[in-house]
Amino acid sequence: MIRLIRPYISFDEVEADMRRMFDSGIFTRGVNVEAFRADIAAYTGAPHAFLATSATTALWLCLKRLNIGPGDEVVVSDFSFPATANVVEDLGARPVFADVSLDTYNMLPEALEAAISPRTRAVIAVDVFGNPTGMGLIAEICRARRLPLIEDAACAIGSSEGGKRCGVIADMTCFSFHPRKLLTTGEGGAITIHNPDWVEWFNRKLSHGAQGMLGYGLDFVDFGYNFRLSEPQAIMGRVQLRKLDAIVAERNQVRKAYIERLAPAGFVPQQIGADVVFNVQSLVFRVPERVDRDQLIAQLREDGIESTIGTYCMSATTYFRARYDNVQPNSEHLQRTTITLPCYEGVDIQFVCDSILQKSNF
Structure with missing residues (x-):
C-alpha cells in the first residue's frame, strides 16, 4: 500500500x-x-x-x-x-x-x-x-x-x-x-x-x-x-x-510534480498566495466534474494507493446540520469534490498519477 x-x-x-x-x-x-x-x-x-x-x-x-x-x-x-x-x-x-x-x-x-x-x-x-x-x-x-x-x-x-x-x-x-x-x-x-x-x-x-x-x-x-x-x-x-524546513521544501517538490501531471487533466490544486510558504501537510486537489471522487478513492485502493477525502464541511455533518441548519455551500462542495493524495519523499508519483488518469478515463 x-x-x-x-x-x-x-x-x-x-x-x-x-x-x-x-x-x-x-x-x-x-x-x-x-x-x-x-x-x-x-x-x-x-x-x-x-x-x-x-x-x-x-x-x-x-x-x-x-x-x-x-x-x-x-x-x-x-x-x-x-x-x-x-x-x-x-x-x-x-x-x-x-x-x-x-x-x-x-x-x-x-x-x-x-x-x-x-x-x-x-x-x-x-x-x-x-x-x-x-x-x-x-x-x-x-x-x-x-x-x-x-x-x-x-x-x-x-x-x-x-x-x-x-x-x-x-x-x-x-x-x-x-x-x-x-x-x-x-x-x-x-x-x-x-x-x-x-x-x-x-x-x-x-x-x-x-x-x-x-x-x-x-x-x-x-x-x-x-x-x-x-x-x-x-x-x-x-x-x-x-529538519522541518527541509521536509517542507521536499514536499513542495512532490506537490509540483503532481500538479505538472494532473492539472492538464482538470485536477485543480489548492491555491496558495504569492507570499506564502506552504508546508503541504496534505496534498489536495478538486477532481474534474466528470470524475466521481468517492469511486476514484475506491479504485485507487484497488491499485494499492491510499487516498481520502479532503476534509469535512462541518455545517453539513449530522450533528451540526440538525442543530443549526446552516450548511455553507462552498465548504459542502469541497467536501464532495476534493481528494487527498500520498505526499512524501520516495512516493511513486508516476504510478499514482497514471492510476488516477486511467481511472478518470483521461
Missing part, C-alpha cells in the same frame, strides 16, 4: 536521547519537554509557547482563556475537521460557520464579516491543510472588530504568510503533532501566544492548577487539567523540528 504520509522520524534518531531518559527515570516534565517548548517558540518567533496533549485540548484551553461560554458565539472556518467546532460546542457557546474559498479552502473575509454579531466573542480561522493564505487579512478584520483570533494551525507547523510563521499571526495559535502531520509525537500539540499576562494562567491550567512549591510539595492556586506532553514525545518532536 502506498500510504498517504510516512513519518519523518526513525528510531536511530531518538535512540540516544531515549536511553538517557530511561537512565534518568524522568518521563514527564523533564529537560526535553522544556527544550521542545523553547524550540517551538524560537522556530515560530512566538514570545511564549506551551505544549499540550493535542490541538483539540489546545483549542479548548484557548477558548477557556477567553471565558467563552453559554450565550457566546465563535465564528469558525467551516471546512475543517469537526474538532474545530466541537470545542466551541463543548463550552456551551455557538459555533457560527463561515464559508470558505473554493481556491484556498480558507475562511472568506466577507463570510467572516457577515457572520459577526453582537454575541461574537472570538474567531477560529483554520490554515486548511497547512495553507495560511489570507490569515493576515483575517487577523486585520479581527483587530478592527476587537475580536481575539485563534489560529487553528493544526496542520500548519512550518508554514508562513508575508514572512510571518504560523504561530505569530494570530493572538493564539494551536498546532497538532498527530501522525498525519509533518511533525508527529504520536499525539500532542502546542499553543503559542503574544500576551505576557496569560503565561502563568496557561502554565497553571496545563498542569492541574499548580504554581510554585510549598515546603512539602506543589501549591495548587487554581483548578486545572493534565494536558501535558511527555518526555518521549518531546524527544521525537525536537528531532523533527530541526
